[in-house]
Amino acid sequence: MQERIVRAIAGIFIITSVLLAVYVNINWLFFTGFVGLNLLQSSITKWCLMTDILSKLGVPK
Numbered sequence: 001m002q003e004r005i006v007r008a009i010a011g012i013f014i015i016t017s018v019l020l021a022v023y024v025n026i027n028w029l030f031f032t033g034f035v036g037l038n039l040l041q042s043s044i045t046k047w048c049l050m051t052d053i054l055s056k057l058g059v060p061k
Contacts, residue, residue: 005059
């Protein structure tokens with residue numbers, strides 16, 4: 001369950017930041033890059049802050 005939520009949150013962040021970059025300010029693409037780097041870091045280290053947060057909130061794995 002946590003993996004699906006993490007992927008959904010990452011997707012929402014990326015879509016939102018791209019839309020903000022198109023309609024508000026191009027600098028929102030830095031946020032898109034930040035999310036991408038966190039996804040890459042998570043795939044290498046097998047640690048994700050969002051899964052820790054979800055675990056503390058009681059979301060089952």
